[in-house]
Amino acid sequence: MTTPFLHINGIRKTFGDVVATDHVELKIAEGEFMTFLGPSGSGKSTTLYILAGFQEPTAGDILLRGKTLLKTPSHKRNIGMVFQRYTLFPHLSVGENVAFPLRVRRTPADEVQRRVKRALELARLQGFEDRMPANMSGGQQQRVALARALVYDPPVLLMDEPLSALDKKLREEIQHEIRRIHQETGVTILYVTHDQEEALRLSDRIAVFNKGRIEQVGTGPQLYNSPASHFVADFVGDSAFLTAEFTRASGGTADLRFADGTEVRGVPLHGADPKGRAELMLRPERIRLVPQPGAGPSLPVTIADITFLGNVTSILARTSWGEEVGIRLPFGHPMASGLAPGAQTQIEWDAASAHAFAARAH
Protein backbone atom coordinates (compact mmCIF):
# COMPACT_ATOMS: atom_id res chain seq x y z
CA MET A 1 0.00 0.00 0.00
CA THR A 2 1.33 3.45 -0.86
CA THR A 3 1.67 6.00 1.92
CA PRO A 4 -1.11 8.58 1.74
CA PHE A 5 -0.08 12.21 1.17
CA LEU A 6 -1.68 13.39 4.38
CA HIS A 7 -2.78 10.95 7.04
CA ILE A 8 -4.80 12.07 10.06
CA ASN A 9 -4.27 8.99 12.15
CA GLY A 10 -6.67 8.37 15.02
CA ILE A 11 -6.60 11.88 16.44
CA ARG A 12 -8.20 12.33 19.84
CA LYS A 13 -8.27 15.60 21.74
CA THR A 14 -9.80 16.24 25.11
CA PHE A 15 -10.13 19.47 27.08
CA GLY A 16 -10.67 18.31 30.62
CA ASP A 17 -13.87 16.29 30.42
CA VAL A 18 -14.82 17.58 26.98
CA VAL A 19 -13.93 15.26 24.12
CA ALA A 20 -13.36 17.62 21.19
CA THR A 21 -12.34 14.97 18.65
CA ASP A 22 -12.28 11.21 18.92
CA HIS A 23 -10.56 8.72 16.60
CA VAL A 24 -10.51 11.06 13.65
CA GLU A 25 -9.07 8.97 10.85
CA LEU A 26 -8.65 10.38 7.36
CA LYS A 27 -6.37 9.83 4.37
CA ILE A 28 -6.10 12.72 1.98
CA ALA A 29 -4.59 12.55 -1.51
CA GLU A 30 -2.25 15.18 -2.89
CA GLY A 31 -4.19 17.97 -4.58
CA GLU A 32 -7.47 16.93 -3.04
CA PHE A 33 -10.08 19.42 -1.81
CA MET A 34 -11.34 17.92 1.42
CA THR A 35 -14.06 19.61 3.44
CA PHE A 36 -14.92 19.05 7.09
CA LEU A 37 -18.67 19.52 7.37
CA GLY A 38 -20.50 19.40 10.66
CA PRO A 39 -22.53 21.32 13.21
CA SER A 40 -21.03 23.74 15.74
CA GLY A 41 -18.82 22.08 18.32
CA SER A 42 -18.32 18.89 16.31
CA GLY A 43 -14.51 19.15 16.37
CA LYS A 44 -13.74 20.53 12.90
CA SER A 45 -11.63 23.46 14.07
CA THR A 46 -9.88 21.39 16.70
CA THR A 47 -8.74 18.95 14.00
CA LEU A 48 -7.49 21.84 11.88
CA TYR A 49 -5.66 23.46 14.81
CA ILE A 50 -3.91 20.19 15.54
CA LEU A 51 -2.75 20.12 11.91
CA ALA A 52 -1.57 23.72 12.27
CA GLY A 53 0.24 22.87 15.48
CA PHE A 54 -1.67 25.28 17.71
CA GLN A 55 -2.95 22.37 19.74
CA GLU A 56 -1.43 19.02 20.60
CA PRO A 57 -3.54 15.90 20.25
CA THR A 58 -4.16 13.78 23.32
CA ALA A 59 -3.58 10.72 21.14
CA GLY A 60 -2.95 9.92 17.48
CA ASP A 61 -0.62 11.26 14.82
CA ILE A 62 -0.51 13.50 11.75
CA LEU A 63 1.62 12.18 8.91
CA LEU A 64 2.62 14.22 5.88
CA ARG A 65 4.15 12.01 3.19
CA GLY A 66 4.59 9.35 5.86
CA LYS A 67 6.46 11.58 8.31
CA THR A 68 4.96 12.83 11.55
CA LEU A 69 4.24 16.55 11.76
CA LEU A 70 3.70 16.62 15.49
CA LYS A 71 7.36 17.14 16.36
CA THR A 72 7.63 20.18 14.10
CA PRO A 73 6.63 23.52 15.67
CA SER A 74 3.88 25.50 13.89
CA HIS A 75 6.21 27.98 12.26
CA LYS A 76 8.30 25.27 10.65
CA ARG A 77 5.41 23.19 9.31
CA ASN A 78 5.20 25.29 6.16
CA ILE A 79 1.39 25.02 6.21
CA GLY A 80 -0.88 27.77 4.88
CA MET A 81 -3.99 28.87 6.73
CA VAL A 82 -6.88 31.25 6.20
CA PHE A 83 -8.78 31.99 9.40
CA GLN A 84 -12.42 32.70 10.07
CA ARG A 85 -11.55 36.11 11.44
CA TYR A 86 -9.66 38.76 9.52
CA THR A 87 -6.00 38.26 10.31
CA LEU A 88 -4.14 40.65 8.01
CA PHE A 89 -1.32 42.47 9.80
CA PRO A 90 -2.91 45.88 10.38
CA HIS A 91 0.33 47.88 10.18
CA LEU A 92 1.43 46.45 6.82
CA SER A 93 0.17 47.16 3.32
CA VAL A 94 -1.38 44.42 1.21
CA GLY A 95 1.92 43.90 -0.65
CA GLU A 96 3.89 43.67 2.61
CA ASN A 97 1.33 41.31 4.12
CA VAL A 98 1.77 38.93 1.23
CA ALA A 99 5.54 39.38 1.33
CA PHE A 100 5.71 38.61 5.06
CA PRO A 101 6.12 34.81 4.83
CA LEU A 102 8.92 35.31 2.29
CA ARG A 103 10.64 37.96 4.40
CA VAL A 104 10.77 35.71 7.47
CA ARG A 105 12.23 33.03 5.17
CA ARG A 106 14.93 35.51 4.08
CA THR A 107 13.98 35.16 0.43
CA PRO A 108 16.05 37.42 -1.90
CA ALA A 109 14.34 40.71 -2.72
CA ASP A 110 13.82 40.14 -6.44
CA GLU A 111 12.21 36.78 -5.82
CA VAL A 112 9.96 38.28 -3.14
CA GLN A 113 8.77 40.82 -5.67
CA ARG A 114 8.14 38.18 -8.33
CA ARG A 115 6.25 35.84 -6.02
CA VAL A 116 4.14 38.55 -4.41
CA LYS A 117 3.12 39.72 -7.86
CA ARG A 118 2.15 36.20 -8.87
CA ALA A 119 0.19 35.57 -5.64
CA LEU A 120 -1.71 38.85 -6.00
CA GLU A 121 -2.54 37.97 -9.60
CA LEU A 122 -3.80 34.59 -8.47
CA ALA A 123 -6.15 36.24 -6.00
CA ARG A 124 -7.14 38.90 -8.59
CA LEU A 125 -5.70 41.69 -6.44
CA GLN A 126 -3.43 43.47 -8.90
CA GLY A 127 -3.15 47.16 -8.05
CA PHE A 128 -3.95 46.69 -4.36
CA GLU A 129 -0.29 46.40 -3.24
CA ASP A 130 -0.22 49.73 -1.38
CA ARG A 131 -3.68 49.54 0.22
CA MET A 132 -3.84 49.19 3.98
CA PRO A 133 -6.03 46.34 5.32
CA ALA A 134 -8.27 48.75 7.22
CA ASN A 135 -9.34 50.25 3.88
CA MET A 136 -10.54 46.97 2.37
CA SER A 137 -13.81 45.06 2.47
CA GLY A 138 -14.10 41.73 4.26
CA GLY A 139 -14.08 39.80 1.00
CA GLN A 140 -10.96 41.58 -0.23
CA GLN A 141 -9.21 40.98 3.09
CA GLN A 142 -9.88 37.26 2.89
CA ARG A 143 -8.49 37.21 -0.65
CA VAL A 144 -5.32 38.89 0.59
CA ALA A 145 -5.15 36.30 3.38
CA LEU A 146 -5.46 33.61 0.71
CA ALA A 147 -2.64 35.16 -1.33
CA ARG A 148 -0.50 35.40 1.81
CA ALA A 149 -1.13 31.74 2.64
CA LEU A 150 -0.25 30.58 -0.87
CA VAL A 151 2.78 32.77 -1.61
CA TYR A 152 5.21 30.23 -0.12
CA ASP A 153 3.72 27.23 -1.94
CA PRO A 154 2.62 25.28 1.14
CA PRO A 155 1.87 21.58 0.59
CA VAL A 156 -1.38 21.95 2.54
CA LEU A 157 -3.76 24.88 2.87
CA LEU A 158 -6.12 25.00 5.85
CA MET A 159 -9.25 27.14 5.73
CA ASP A 160 -11.44 27.51 8.82
CA GLU A 161 -14.81 28.93 7.76
CA PRO A 162 -13.09 31.75 5.85
CA LEU A 163 -16.34 33.05 4.36
CA SER A 164 -18.69 32.84 7.32
CA ALA A 165 -18.51 36.58 8.00
CA LEU A 166 -19.46 37.52 4.41
CA ASP A 167 -22.93 37.92 2.90
CA LYS A 168 -24.37 35.22 0.66
CA LYS A 169 -23.66 36.78 -2.71
CA LEU A 170 -20.06 37.64 -1.92
CA ARG A 171 -19.61 34.21 -0.40
CA GLU A 172 -20.62 32.50 -3.63
CA GLU A 173 -18.33 34.77 -5.62
CA ILE A 174 -15.32 33.90 -3.48
CA GLN A 175 -16.26 30.21 -3.50
CA HIS A 176 -15.76 30.31 -7.25
CA GLU A 177 -12.43 32.06 -6.77
CA ILE A 178 -11.32 29.38 -4.32
CA ARG A 179 -12.27 26.61 -6.74
CA ARG A 180 -10.37 28.32 -9.53
CA ILE A 181 -7.32 28.83 -7.32
CA HIS A 182 -7.45 25.19 -6.27
CA GLN A 183 -7.49 24.13 -9.91
CA GLU A 184 -4.70 26.52 -10.91
CA THR A 185 -2.34 25.71 -8.05
CA GLY A 186 -3.20 22.08 -7.32
CA VAL A 187 -2.67 22.73 -3.60
CA THR A 188 -4.20 20.26 -1.15
CA ILE A 189 -6.96 22.04 0.75
CA LEU A 190 -8.63 21.19 4.03
CA TYR A 191 -11.70 23.36 4.33
CA VAL A 192 -14.01 23.73 7.32
CA THR A 193 -17.63 24.77 7.01
CA HIS A 194 -21.02 24.08 8.52
CA ASP A 195 -22.76 25.10 5.31
CA GLN A 196 -23.63 21.97 3.31
CA GLU A 197 -24.17 23.92 0.10
CA GLU A 198 -20.67 25.37 0.35
CA ALA A 199 -19.25 21.92 1.06
CA LEU A 200 -21.02 20.37 -1.95
CA ARG A 201 -20.00 23.20 -4.25
CA LEU A 202 -16.30 23.19 -3.39
CA SER A 203 -15.15 19.76 -2.38
CA ASP A 204 -13.77 16.65 -3.98
CA ARG A 205 -14.65 14.78 -0.81
CA ILE A 206 -16.48 15.70 2.37
CA ALA A 207 -15.89 14.37 5.87
CA VAL A 208 -19.04 14.74 7.95
CA PHE A 209 -18.24 15.47 11.60
CA ASN A 210 -20.59 14.79 14.47
CA LYS A 211 -19.72 15.04 18.16
CA GLY A 212 -15.99 14.80 17.54
CA ARG A 213 -16.18 11.81 15.21
CA ILE A 214 -16.25 11.44 11.46
CA GLU A 215 -19.59 9.86 10.51
CA GLN A 216 -18.84 9.41 6.83
CA VAL A 217 -16.33 10.41 4.19
CA GLY A 218 -17.28 10.57 0.55
CA THR A 219 -18.04 12.68 -2.49
CA GLY A 220 -21.10 14.90 -2.38
CA PRO A 221 -23.25 12.49 -4.44
CA GLN A 222 -22.11 9.54 -2.31
CA LEU A 223 -23.16 11.28 0.88
CA TYR A 224 -26.43 12.35 -0.66
CA ASN A 225 -27.38 9.07 -2.29
CA SER A 226 -26.08 6.63 0.27
CA PRO A 227 -25.76 8.28 3.66
CA ALA A 228 -24.13 5.98 6.18
CA SER A 229 -26.11 7.22 9.14
CA HIS A 230 -29.22 9.02 10.14
CA PHE A 231 -27.07 12.02 11.03
CA VAL A 232 -25.48 12.27 7.57
CA ALA A 233 -28.84 11.80 5.87
CA ASP A 234 -30.28 14.58 7.99
CA PHE A 235 -27.33 16.96 7.65
CA VAL A 236 -26.64 16.62 3.93
CA GLY A 237 -29.68 17.63 1.91
CA ASP A 238 -33.33 17.79 2.96
CA SER A 239 -35.03 14.61 3.95
CA ALA A 240 -38.09 13.24 5.69
CA PHE A 241 -37.91 10.48 8.29
CA LEU A 242 -40.86 8.14 8.85
CA THR A 243 -40.95 5.80 11.83
CA ALA A 244 -41.66 2.14 11.17
CA GLU A 245 -40.80 -1.29 12.48
CA PHE A 246 -38.32 -3.79 11.10
CA THR A 247 -39.99 -7.02 10.00
CA ARG A 248 -36.77 -8.33 8.42
CA ALA A 249 -33.22 -7.00 8.21
CA SER A 250 -30.37 -8.83 6.54
CA GLY A 251 -27.88 -8.62 3.69
CA GLY A 252 -27.97 -4.85 3.44
CA THR A 253 -31.73 -4.55 2.93
CA ALA A 254 -34.71 -4.48 5.24
CA ASP A 255 -38.48 -4.88 5.20
CA LEU A 256 -40.48 -2.38 7.21
CA ARG A 257 -44.01 -2.03 8.49
CA PHE A 258 -45.57 1.39 9.12
CA ALA A 259 -48.06 2.19 11.88
CA ASP A 260 -50.98 1.95 9.42
CA GLY A 261 -49.99 -1.59 8.46
CA THR A 262 -48.45 -0.70 5.07
CA GLU A 263 -45.37 -2.79 4.36
CA VAL A 264 -42.36 -1.94 2.20
CA ARG A 265 -39.71 -4.45 1.17
CA GLY A 266 -36.06 -4.40 0.17
CA VAL A 267 -35.10 -0.95 1.49
CA PRO A 268 -31.30 -0.29 1.53
CA LEU A 269 -30.24 -0.64 5.16
CA HIS A 270 -27.45 1.26 6.91
CA GLY A 271 -25.81 0.39 10.16
CA ALA A 272 -25.43 -2.83 12.14
CA ASP A 273 -28.35 -5.26 12.03
CA PRO A 274 -31.15 -3.52 13.83
CA LYS A 275 -34.12 -4.76 15.73
CA GLY A 276 -37.30 -3.03 16.71
CA ARG A 277 -37.95 0.54 15.63
CA ALA A 278 -36.78 1.82 12.28
CA GLU A 279 -36.67 5.08 10.38
CA LEU A 280 -37.27 5.35 6.67
CA MET A 281 -35.58 8.30 4.96
CA LEU A 282 -37.04 9.84 1.82
CA ARG A 283 -35.57 12.67 -0.29
CA PRO A 284 -38.26 15.20 -1.28
CA GLU A 285 -37.43 15.15 -5.00
CA ARG A 286 -37.46 11.35 -5.23
CA ILE A 287 -41.12 11.04 -4.20
CA ARG A 288 -43.98 10.79 -6.69
CA LEU A 289 -47.64 11.51 -6.08
CA VAL A 290 -49.95 8.87 -7.54
CA PRO A 291 -53.73 8.33 -7.23
CA GLN A 292 -53.46 4.51 -6.81
CA PRO A 293 -50.67 2.29 -5.44
CA GLY A 294 -48.48 1.11 -8.32
CA ALA A 295 -45.56 -1.26 -8.62
CA GLY A 296 -43.14 0.56 -6.27
CA PRO A 297 -43.43 1.01 -2.52
CA SER A 298 -46.14 3.50 -1.60
CA LEU A 299 -48.05 4.97 1.30
CA PRO A 300 -51.47 6.72 1.56
CA VAL A 301 -51.22 10.36 2.65
CA THR A 302 -53.28 13.55 2.99
CA ILE A 303 -52.02 16.76 1.40
CA ALA A 304 -51.43 19.34 4.16
CA ASP A 305 -49.95 22.31 2.33
CA ILE A 306 -48.80 23.45 -1.11
CA THR A 307 -46.24 26.23 -1.61
CA PHE A 308 -45.06 27.66 -4.92
CA LEU A 309 -41.36 28.55 -4.76
CA GLY A 310 -40.70 29.79 -8.29
CA ASN A 311 -39.11 26.92 -10.17
CA VAL A 312 -40.31 24.25 -7.74
CA THR A 313 -43.50 23.45 -5.92
CA SER A 314 -43.11 22.26 -2.38
CA ILE A 315 -45.84 19.97 -1.07
CA LEU A 316 -46.33 18.88 2.50
CA ALA A 317 -48.14 15.55 2.97
CA ARG A 318 -49.25 13.90 6.21
CA THR A 319 -49.40 10.19 6.93
CA SER A 320 -52.43 8.66 8.62
CA TRP A 321 -50.48 8.52 11.91
CA GLY A 322 -49.48 12.18 11.70
CA GLU A 323 -45.87 12.31 10.40
CA GLU A 324 -45.00 14.82 7.71
CA VAL A 325 -43.26 14.25 4.38
CA GLY A 326 -41.94 17.00 2.09
CA ILE A 327 -42.23 16.52 -1.66
CA ARG A 328 -40.64 18.73 -4.29
CA LEU A 329 -41.91 18.86 -7.86
CA PRO A 330 -40.67 20.99 -10.74
CA PHE A 331 -42.96 23.94 -11.48
CA GLY A 332 -45.92 22.98 -13.66
CA HIS A 333 -45.45 19.24 -13.14
CA PRO A 334 -48.69 17.35 -14.00
CA MET A 335 -48.68 15.59 -10.61
CA ALA A 336 -49.18 18.94 -8.88
CA SER A 337 -52.15 19.99 -10.99
CA GLY A 338 -55.58 19.73 -9.40
CA LEU A 339 -54.05 19.09 -5.99
CA ALA A 340 -55.46 20.91 -2.97
CA PRO A 341 -54.91 20.70 0.77
CA GLY A 342 -57.03 17.94 2.22
CA ALA A 343 -56.80 15.70 -0.87
CA GLN A 344 -56.23 11.97 -0.26
CA THR A 345 -53.49 10.48 -2.41
CA GLN A 346 -50.49 8.16 -2.40
CA ILE A 347 -46.77 8.84 -2.24
CA GLU A 348 -44.62 6.45 -4.18
CA TRP A 349 -40.85 6.01 -4.48
CA ASP A 350 -38.24 3.64 -5.92
CA ALA A 351 -37.15 1.06 -3.41
CA ALA A 352 -33.48 1.98 -3.93
CA SER A 353 -33.96 5.71 -3.30
CA ALA A 354 -35.13 5.24 0.28
CA HIS A 355 -32.89 4.35 3.21
CA ALA A 356 -33.63 2.52 6.40
CA PHE A 357 -31.89 3.33 9.68
CA ALA A 358 -32.30 1.95 13.15
CA ALA A 359 -34.21 4.58 15.11
CA ARG A 360 -31.95 6.66 17.31
CA ALA A 361 -32.28 6.24 21.01
CA HIS A 362 -33.84 9.39 22.41
Next chain:
Amino acid sequence: MLLNFHMLGWWRWALGAVCALVAAFLLLPILFIIALSFGDSRWLIFPPPGWTLKWYEELFSDPRWLDAAFTSFKVAAVVAVLSVILGFLASMALVRGTFRGRAFLRGFFLMPMVMPVVVLAIALYATFLWLGIAGTFVGFVLAHLVIALPFAIIAISGALEGFDKSIEDAAILCGASPWEARLRVTLPSIKHGLFSAAIFSFLISWDEVVLAIFMASPRLQTLPIKVWGTLRQDLSPVIAAASTLLIALTVALMVLAAFTRKGKKQ
Protein backbone atom coordinates in the same frame (compact mmCIF):
# COMPACT_ATOMS: atom_id res chain seq x y z
CA MET B 1 -29.02 62.07 27.83
CA LEU B 2 -30.02 62.78 31.39
CA LEU B 3 -28.91 66.40 31.43
CA ASN B 4 -29.32 68.18 28.14
CA PHE B 5 -27.06 71.21 28.13
CA HIS B 6 -29.20 73.12 25.63
CA MET B 7 -32.33 72.72 27.74
CA LEU B 8 -30.85 74.16 30.91
CA GLY B 9 -31.94 77.75 30.12
CA TRP B 10 -30.04 80.41 31.98
CA TRP B 11 -28.56 77.71 34.24
CA ARG B 12 -26.07 76.98 31.54
CA TRP B 13 -24.56 80.43 32.04
CA ALA B 14 -24.13 79.64 35.72
CA LEU B 15 -22.64 76.28 34.83
CA GLY B 16 -20.27 77.95 32.36
CA ALA B 17 -19.19 80.44 35.00
CA VAL B 18 -18.44 77.69 37.54
CA CYS B 19 -16.39 75.81 34.94
CA ALA B 20 -14.45 78.95 34.08
CA LEU B 21 -13.74 79.56 37.79
CA VAL B 22 -12.51 76.00 38.30
CA ALA B 23 -10.31 76.23 35.22
CA ALA B 24 -8.91 79.55 36.43
CA PHE B 25 -8.26 78.10 39.88
CA LEU B 26 -6.30 75.26 38.29
CA LEU B 27 -4.49 77.28 35.64
CA LEU B 28 -3.71 80.63 37.29
CA PRO B 29 -0.92 79.44 39.61
CA ILE B 30 0.80 77.87 36.62
CA LEU B 31 0.43 80.99 34.48
CA PHE B 32 1.56 83.03 37.51
CA ILE B 33 4.79 81.00 37.80
CA ILE B 34 5.47 81.26 34.08
CA ALA B 35 4.97 85.04 34.19
CA LEU B 36 7.25 85.39 37.21
CA SER B 37 10.02 83.43 35.48
CA PHE B 38 10.19 86.18 32.87
CA GLY B 39 9.81 89.08 35.33
CA ASP B 40 12.84 91.18 36.26
CA SER B 41 11.99 91.55 39.94
CA ARG B 42 14.37 89.73 42.30
CA TRP B 43 11.51 89.61 44.88
CA LEU B 44 8.93 87.98 42.68
CA ILE B 45 6.69 91.07 42.51
CA PHE B 46 3.50 90.62 40.54
CA PRO B 47 2.81 92.03 38.05
CA PRO B 48 6.51 92.17 37.14
CA PRO B 49 7.87 95.69 36.67
CA GLY B 50 9.79 94.58 33.52
CA TRP B 51 10.65 91.52 31.47
CA THR B 52 13.95 89.59 31.26
CA LEU B 53 15.53 86.24 30.40
CA LYS B 54 18.25 86.53 33.01
CA TRP B 55 16.79 83.85 35.33
CA TYR B 56 17.00 81.40 32.48
CA GLU B 57 20.59 82.48 31.85
CA GLU B 58 21.35 81.87 35.49
CA LEU B 59 19.61 78.53 35.36
CA PHE B 60 21.47 77.34 32.30
CA SER B 61 24.85 78.54 33.56
CA ASP B 62 24.55 76.81 36.92
CA PRO B 63 25.92 73.24 36.64
CA ARG B 64 23.91 72.14 39.70
CA TRP B 65 20.62 73.00 37.96
CA LEU B 66 21.81 71.41 34.73
CA ASP B 67 22.90 68.28 36.58
CA ALA B 68 19.53 67.97 38.26
CA ALA B 69 17.66 68.45 34.98
CA PHE B 70 19.89 65.94 33.25
CA THR B 71 19.45 63.40 36.06
CA SER B 72 15.67 63.82 35.92
CA PHE B 73 15.69 63.30 32.19
CA LYS B 74 17.92 60.24 32.36
CA VAL B 75 15.90 58.63 35.15
CA ALA B 76 12.62 59.33 33.39
CA ALA B 77 13.92 58.01 30.06
CA VAL B 78 15.24 54.78 31.56
CA VAL B 79 12.02 54.34 33.56
CA ALA B 80 9.98 54.84 30.39
CA VAL B 81 11.95 52.21 28.46
CA LEU B 82 11.96 49.67 31.29
CA SER B 83 8.30 50.10 32.13
CA VAL B 84 7.32 49.58 28.48
CA ILE B 85 9.38 46.37 28.29
CA LEU B 86 8.22 45.01 31.65
CA GLY B 87 4.69 46.29 31.04
CA PHE B 88 4.54 44.39 27.73
CA LEU B 89 5.78 41.16 29.27
CA ALA B 90 3.45 41.47 32.25
CA SER B 91 0.51 42.33 29.99
CA MET B 92 1.19 39.29 27.80
CA ALA B 93 0.92 37.11 30.89
CA LEU B 94 -2.14 38.94 32.25
CA VAL B 95 -4.05 39.10 28.96
CA ARG B 96 -3.03 35.86 27.27
CA GLY B 97 -2.29 33.63 30.25
CA THR B 98 -4.76 31.03 31.42
CA PHE B 99 -3.06 30.24 34.74
CA ARG B 100 -4.79 30.41 38.09
CA GLY B 101 -4.40 33.52 40.19
CA ARG B 102 -4.27 35.81 37.15
CA ALA B 103 -6.73 38.30 38.66
CA PHE B 104 -4.72 38.31 41.87
CA LEU B 105 -1.51 38.98 39.97
CA ARG B 106 -3.14 41.86 38.12
CA GLY B 107 -4.26 43.38 41.39
CA PHE B 108 -0.77 42.95 42.77
CA PHE B 109 0.80 44.75 39.81
CA LEU B 110 -1.65 47.65 40.09
CA MET B 111 -1.35 48.01 43.86
CA PRO B 112 1.24 50.85 43.86
CA MET B 113 -1.48 53.04 42.29
CA VAL B 114 -3.56 52.96 45.47
CA MET B 115 -0.81 52.61 48.08
CA PRO B 116 0.05 55.82 49.97
CA VAL B 117 3.25 57.02 48.31
CA VAL B 118 4.89 57.88 51.63
CA VAL B 119 4.48 54.31 52.84
CA LEU B 120 5.92 53.05 49.59
CA ALA B 121 8.78 55.52 49.88
CA ILE B 122 9.72 54.45 53.40
CA ALA B 123 9.54 50.75 52.49
CA LEU B 124 11.67 51.25 49.38
CA TYR B 125 14.15 53.43 51.27
CA ALA B 126 14.64 50.77 53.95
CA THR B 127 15.06 48.06 51.34
CA PHE B 128 17.45 50.12 49.23
CA LEU B 129 19.57 51.01 52.25
CA TRP B 130 19.86 47.32 52.98
CA LEU B 131 20.72 46.60 49.33
CA GLY B 132 23.15 49.51 49.27
CA ILE B 133 21.49 51.27 46.35
CA ALA B 134 19.86 54.15 48.24
CA GLY B 135 20.88 57.49 46.72
CA THR B 136 22.06 55.90 43.46
CA PHE B 137 20.78 56.19 39.92
CA VAL B 138 19.62 52.56 40.05
CA GLY B 139 17.67 53.31 43.21
CA PHE B 140 15.91 56.25 41.54
CA VAL B 141 15.00 54.18 38.51
CA LEU B 142 13.70 51.23 40.51
CA ALA B 143 11.63 53.42 42.81
CA HIS B 144 10.01 55.29 39.94
CA LEU B 145 9.51 52.05 38.03
CA VAL B 146 7.34 50.74 40.86
CA ILE B 147 4.84 53.59 40.48
CA ALA B 148 5.09 53.89 36.67
CA LEU B 149 4.57 50.20 35.89
CA PRO B 150 0.85 50.05 36.80
CA PHE B 151 0.10 52.79 34.29
CA ALA B 152 2.16 51.05 31.62
CA ILE B 153 0.37 47.77 32.31
CA ILE B 154 -3.05 49.42 32.04
CA ALA B 155 -2.19 51.09 28.72
CA ILE B 156 -0.52 48.05 27.19
CA SER B 157 -2.94 45.37 28.34
CA GLY B 158 -5.77 47.56 27.07
CA ALA B 159 -4.17 47.64 23.63
CA LEU B 160 -3.39 43.92 23.78
CA GLU B 161 -6.99 43.05 24.61
CA GLY B 162 -8.07 44.85 21.46
CA PHE B 163 -5.62 42.85 19.36
CA ASP B 164 -6.90 39.54 17.93
CA LYS B 165 -4.57 36.70 18.86
CA SER B 166 -5.43 34.97 15.57
CA ILE B 167 -3.33 37.63 13.82
CA GLU B 168 -0.29 36.47 15.77
CA ASP B 169 -1.19 32.84 15.00
CA ALA B 170 -1.35 33.74 11.32
CA ALA B 171 2.16 35.21 11.52
CA ILE B 172 3.43 32.02 13.15
CA LEU B 173 1.93 29.83 10.42
CA CYS B 174 3.52 32.19 7.90
CA GLY B 175 6.85 30.99 9.28
CA ALA B 176 7.68 33.47 12.04
CA SER B 177 8.81 31.98 15.35
CA PRO B 178 6.55 32.92 18.29
CA TRP B 179 8.90 35.70 19.44
CA GLU B 180 9.48 36.94 15.92
CA ALA B 181 5.70 37.11 15.46
CA ARG B 182 5.36 39.13 18.65
CA LEU B 183 8.11 41.53 17.65
CA ARG B 184 7.15 41.96 14.00
CA VAL B 185 3.37 41.80 14.23
CA THR B 186 2.01 42.15 17.77
CA LEU B 187 4.26 45.02 18.90
CA PRO B 188 3.65 47.24 15.85
CA SER B 189 -0.08 46.56 16.10
CA ILE B 190 -0.27 47.82 19.69
CA LYS B 191 2.23 50.64 19.27
CA HIS B 192 -0.23 53.32 20.36
CA GLY B 193 -0.52 51.48 23.70
CA LEU B 194 3.26 51.19 24.02
CA PHE B 195 3.64 54.85 23.17
CA SER B 196 1.19 56.12 25.75
CA ALA B 197 2.75 53.75 28.30
CA ALA B 198 6.15 55.32 27.56
CA ILE B 199 4.89 58.91 27.78
CA PHE B 200 2.98 58.38 31.01
CA SER B 201 5.84 56.48 32.63
CA PHE B 202 8.21 59.29 31.66
CA LEU B 203 5.91 61.94 33.09
CA ILE B 204 5.27 60.04 36.32
CA SER B 205 9.01 59.89 36.93
CA TRP B 206 9.70 63.40 35.61
CA ASP B 207 7.63 65.27 38.18
CA GLU B 208 7.74 62.80 41.06
CA VAL B 209 8.72 64.34 44.44
CA VAL B 210 7.89 62.07 47.37
CA LEU B 211 9.93 59.02 46.38
CA ALA B 212 12.67 61.29 45.04
CA ILE B 213 13.05 62.98 48.45
CA PHE B 214 13.94 59.61 49.93
CA MET B 215 16.12 58.51 47.04
CA ALA B 216 18.06 61.74 46.56
CA SER B 217 21.59 62.23 47.84
CA PRO B 218 23.63 65.49 47.84
CA ARG B 219 25.35 64.28 44.66
CA LEU B 220 22.26 62.97 42.89
CA GLN B 221 19.13 65.06 42.66
CA THR B 222 16.22 65.28 40.26
CA LEU B 223 14.85 68.60 39.08
CA PRO B 224 11.77 68.61 41.36
CA ILE B 225 14.06 67.91 44.34
CA LYS B 226 16.40 70.70 43.33
CA VAL B 227 13.42 73.09 43.05
CA TRP B 228 12.15 72.00 46.44
CA GLY B 229 15.59 72.24 48.05
CA THR B 230 16.33 75.66 46.59
CA LEU B 231 12.93 76.90 47.64
CA ARG B 232 13.74 76.20 51.27
CA GLN B 233 16.98 78.20 51.10
CA ASP B 234 15.93 81.30 49.18
CA LEU B 235 13.07 82.40 47.01
CA SER B 236 14.81 83.07 43.69
CA PRO B 237 13.04 83.57 40.35
CA VAL B 238 15.40 80.85 39.03
CA ILE B 239 12.97 78.44 40.68
CA ALA B 240 10.18 79.89 38.59
CA ALA B 241 12.32 79.39 35.48
CA ALA B 242 13.06 75.76 36.41
CA SER B 243 9.36 75.15 37.15
CA THR B 244 8.45 76.59 33.77
CA LEU B 245 10.82 74.15 32.11
CA LEU B 246 9.25 71.25 34.02
CA ILE B 247 5.81 72.38 32.91
CA ALA B 248 6.94 72.90 29.31
CA LEU B 249 8.19 69.34 28.91
CA THR B 250 5.10 67.94 30.61
CA VAL B 251 2.76 69.88 28.34
CA ALA B 252 4.77 68.89 25.26
CA LEU B 253 4.51 65.22 26.15
CA MET B 254 0.79 65.46 26.95
CA VAL B 255 0.19 67.02 23.55
CA LEU B 256 2.20 64.21 21.94
CA ALA B 257 0.13 61.63 23.82
CA ALA B 258 -3.09 63.29 22.68
CA PHE B 259 -1.88 63.17 19.08
CA THR B 260 -1.00 59.48 19.22
CA ARG B 261 -4.43 58.74 20.62
CA LYS B 262 -5.99 60.69 17.76
CA GLY B 263 -3.81 58.84 15.26
CA LYS B 264 -4.96 55.52 16.67
CA LYS B 265 -8.63 56.35 16.17
CA GLN B 266 -8.22 57.11 12.48
